[in-house]
Every structure is written in C-alpha cells, then in structure tokens.
Amino acid sequence: MSDQIKIQVERREDFGKGASRQARRDGKIPAVVYGHGTDPVHLLLPTQETTLAVRNPNALLTLVRDGEEHLVLPKDIQRNFISQTVSHIDFIVVRKGEKVVVDVWVHVDGEAAPGTTFNLEEASVPVLAEATHLPENVTIDIEGREAGDHVYAKDVTVPAGTTIELEDDYVIATISETVEQDLGETEEETEEPATVGAKGGDDEAEKTED
Structure with a gap:
C-alpha cells in the first residue's frame, strides 16, 4: 500500500527554459500541481529526495509549503532522454477517501504446465483504488495452465476495495506450446587438400628433362 512521503517545496517564481535549466543546476526539479x-x-x-520518492510512479506525496500540506500523486514524470534524470513532474491533488485510476504492475504466481511457454501480454493494468491505499501490484496465477489457456482480466486478483479497469475478457497473458526448433544436423564437408602447384611441379620436371 502507498506510504505518504513529506517533501518540503518552494514556489517557483521564474519560468522559461533558461530558468528551468538553472533550477536543475541548483538541485531542484520544476513541478506543477493541479x-x-x-x-x-x-x-x-x-x-x-524527489527522485528517490518517485521511483514508485504511484508514490503518494505530501508537499509542504509555508505550513500548508498538499496530498498529491505523480501524473506525469518527464525524464532526460540521455541521463534519465527527472526533469519535470506534473502532480494531481488527491483527497483521503477519493478513488483514482492508476497503472500497477502484474505479479505472476506459479508455473505453467511442462512443455508450455508463458507470455505476459500486459505488464501493467489500470485499477481504480483509494488514493491513500494504492496497491503495489495485482496478481495472476498460472500454476498448471495448459497450452491454449488465456488469463483474462476477470482472473486477476486485486486487493479489497480495488477494481481492475478492463473488460472481463481482456487478455492479460497466454499459454502456448513450446516449439522446439530443429536446426538439423550440420555435416562438415571435408575437402581433400588442394594440390595447387603439383601439376606445375610435373611440368617443371618435364621442362628440366627437356
């Protein structure tokens, strides 16, 4: 479940690309809350502090400014394409008891039947949950499932008070028969050593005799 993290913030007074670059050089991340x-x-x-906090994309944060506290969730986290450092964050205000839709990871339990291959079609799924009690993941069980089986949204196990925001017949995972690729036997072709120059040697011998 979500842990609330408190972060001291300050109001941003300067705007524009130059101001944003300067803020990052000063060890600060520009953000907007709405x-x-x-x-x-x-x-x-x-x-x-913020980078560590948003390693969980559904981190519940309390932003503290001038004695006021704002409960927020990350809505959009922008990262530098090369360094992958956080460059900007959009936060959305939430309230205790309010439900929100977020994407959470799919956790897989069990092993499919021997001779089959498991394919996770969706690594994460959208769920509706209370903002202050967001699940870290949902679970599917593939124990003993045979080739041709499908795991649907209706098969996903979610915590109490959480619902998955997909149609019941939406495919989350599939089980298929393992196909062994026959590469065939490779025969090494052995060639007799080339006798380049052998005939030439006879010719030279004939010339010498002449």
Missing part, C-alpha cells in the same frame, strides 16, 4: 478545480501551482522540489 486538480479539484484549483489553479495550477508551480513549485520547485529537491532533486535527490
């Missing part, structure tokens, strides 16, 4: 009909609030967050 939701519940309020005007967007532009903030600066400490880079190291």
Whole structure:
C-alpha cells in the first residue's frame, strides 16, 4: 500500500527554459500541481529526495509549503532522454477517501504446465483504488495452465476495495506450446587438400628433362 512521503517545496517564481535549466543546476526539479478545480501551482522540489520518492510512479506525496500540506500523486514524470534524470513532474491533488485510476504492475504466481511457454501480454493494468491505499501490484496465477489457456482480466486478483479497469475478457497473458526448433544436423564437408602447384611441379620436371 502507498506510504505518504513529506517533501518540503518552494514556489517557483521564474519560468522559461533558461530558468528551468538553472533550477536543475541548483538541485531542484520544476513541478506543477493541479486538480479539484484549483489553479495550477508551480513549485520547485529537491532533486535527490524527489527522485528517490518517485521511483514508485504511484508514490503518494505530501508537499509542504509555508505550513500548508498538499496530498498529491505523480501524473506525469518527464525524464532526460540521455541521463534519465527527472526533469519535470506534473502532480494531481488527491483527497483521503477519493478513488483514482492508476497503472500497477502484474505479479505472476506459479508455473505453467511442462512443455508450455508463458507470455505476459500486459505488464501493467489500470485499477481504480483509494488514493491513500494504492496497491503495489495485482496478481495472476498460472500454476498448471495448459497450452491454449488465456488469463483474462476477470482472473486477476486485486486487493479489497480495488477494481481492475478492463473488460472481463481482456487478455492479460497466454499459454502456448513450446516449439522446439530443429536446426538439423550440420555435416562438415571435408575437402581433400588442394594440390595447387603439383601439376606445375610435373611440368617443371618435364621442362628440366627437356
């Protein structure tokens, strides 16, 4: 379940690409908070602390500014294409008791029947859950499943109070028969050593005799 993390933030006063680059050089991440009909609030967050916090993309954060606290969830995390460092975050305001839709990882239990191959079609799925009690994952059980079997959204196990936001017949995983590729036997073709120059040697001998 989600743990609330408190982060001290400051209001962002300067805008534009130059100001954003300067903020990152100063060890701060530009961010914007919106939701519940309020005007967007532009903030600066400490880079190291925030980066660690949002390793879980569904991290529930409490942003503290001037004594006020705002409960938020990351909505969009932008990262530098090369360094993969966090460059900007959009947060959405949430309230205790409110339900939100987030994507969570699919955890797989068990092993399919021998001679089969398991294929996870969806590594994550959308779920509706209480903002302050978001699950870390949902679970599917593939123990003993045979070739041709499908795991559907209706087969996913979710925590109490959580529902999966997919149609019941949506395919999450498939089980197929393992196909062994026959590469055939490779025969090494052995060739007799080339006798280049042998005939030439006879010719030379004939010339010498002449």
